[in-house]
Amino acid sequence: MEIIELLTPHYEVAWLPWAVQYFFLVGIATCSALIAAGCAFSAPGSAGDRLLPAAVVVLAVSAIAAPVSLLADLHQPGRFWHFFVHFTPWSWMSLGAVLLPAFVTLALAFCVAWWFNHRGLLRVLGILLITSALTVLVYSGSEVMVLKSRPLWSTPFLPVNFALTAWLAALGAILLVARWLPGGTTLLPAILVRRLVWIGIAGSIITALAWLVTGMTGQDASFIQAQRLFTEFPAWRMSFLGSIATGLAVIMLMSCSPQRLTGPVYSLVTAALLLASGWVFRWVIFMEAQEVPKYGAGLYLYEMPLGSDGLLGMLGVLGLCISLIAIVTWLIGDLRQHIQNARPLV
Template sequence: MSIIEILTPAYEVAWLPWAVQYFFLVGMAATSTVWVWRCAWSNDSALRRLEPALMIVLLCSSIAAPVSLLADLHQPGRFWHFYAYFTPWSWMSLGAILLPLFVGLSVANVLAWWLNKRALWSWLSLALLVSALSILVYSGFEVMVLRSRPLWNTAFLPVNFALTAALASLGAILLVARFLPGGVAGLPLEYVRRWSLGVVLALIVVALFWVGTGLMGYSHSFGAAWELFQIYPVWRLGLLGSSIFGLLILYMLSRPVSTLQGNFYSLLCAAFLLGSAWVFRWIIFMAVQGVPKYGAGLYLYTMPLGSDGLLGMLGVLGLCIALLAASTTLLSLFPARRSSLTA
């Protein structure tokens, strides 16, 4: 009997964990603009109580996202190349134009809201919504266009990016509200619950369409995923875990709205909503890069502990915490918006 030893080489990944943080934060910022637009054009007094937490989420995520992007470029000076050598057929080059515009509009919206310029804020929210749509398109398509990765090369990817990001923005609202006067109980929880349920149901529908088109032979990404599920136990375990996780979120959101008023339950729900969006991106970027384009086996990847791995992820988390602390402190100290916290 002969023994055959198969060695799996270790390859450097093209997308570092910085990319996971960037796509997570920029998606959260972009999808939160839907709720910003809804609040800006509504006369519902209940939605006014959502605004402080929502605007903090928009401000923190829109500022922290570009920091992660610059870090993922390895050399921040490379960002200048997108302007000096502009290539309009490149999604990354287009993003260098679209992202600063989005960040500027986000800050402008926060300032207009802070200064009680509601008419100006309403029109700025429309401009921000259009800009956010461009961010969702560019960030989704710059990954989708890579034909060498069948798991990425599908129109369902940008849609899933957007829907999971919407869940993250709602989870972030639940989390941020805990640090504001009135806490989670001060939020219009029926709106948060209804929006979250709508997004989860939309994700289920999209998943069914993906499976359906794959079974009919129209989706190469489904075929590639199905092959991974059949060959590798770790991918089967990931599919099982994702399904259980999704059903658990659906159950939690289906509970009476009064349940969300509990501090522990709302924190758990926020963690699940944020975690689902983050884990989805980790699988898409880091796990998929472990699948060889040619050959057998999975590439080995060990996350470094330095700035390109764990330390960098902790740094982004620290930046978000610092922005959250600064914004909530300013919001509670200055009288310009103190009334909105207790409305």
């Protein structure tokens, strides 16, 4: 009897936690841009107009923090320059090198226009910002989807899920930062916020059902891979069941009276769950998916480093976001009277 031993080499992960932070923040930035640009067309004093300040703060913070995470993920900032001097339009990453700076520029210009209370310019920039945000949503999802070597990524449902979880996370961020703005969460239009959250929930349920149908009919390899991981590995079962539990918790919170969203504790819990849904989804997609060998059996065991490529880097991004939120909300509170006394909207 001959015994043959099969060895599977261990490969380090190619996408570090920096990628999770970047895709999380850029998703929040693009979805908060869609929300803020839509609110710019609301009448003064309306629900959309009351939601605009918090959406602008989230947009400003995430539009600055997301590129920082991307440059950190590239390790060498000079690599970003190579995308310009060696432009390859058939590469999503190369397209992103053009689309992302354009989006960041429009996002910051939109925030400045809101700051100076110029409604006409705000609406013009809003149209451009919506277009730019949609292109970044497509690019950020597609650059992962095109990697056919990993069936969990190679599915058209991935960009849709990225967009929907980013939409929920952006609303969570809006609920979170509103508590530090003048008037706090009590000035938020609770009915509108809940309606926007339900849009994300409904879209997620429809997408999940469509993925289930296409997977069970053998038309989506990512479903087959996910089914195998769920069956064979307890960690993946925990992730799946945890996702369901989080979704049910959000649905329960949204089923209560919308006015409860303006409460300090209720809004904080809701914001935490919405933000967690976006972040954990990306952690599972990027970090846990890389534990699955492209060839062979079992799982690679990933241990997150404590340095700049792991925990320290994640804490650094969190600290950057906290600092930006503190600066922006302080400026808004300090100059609130100036904004109210500005010249009439044009």
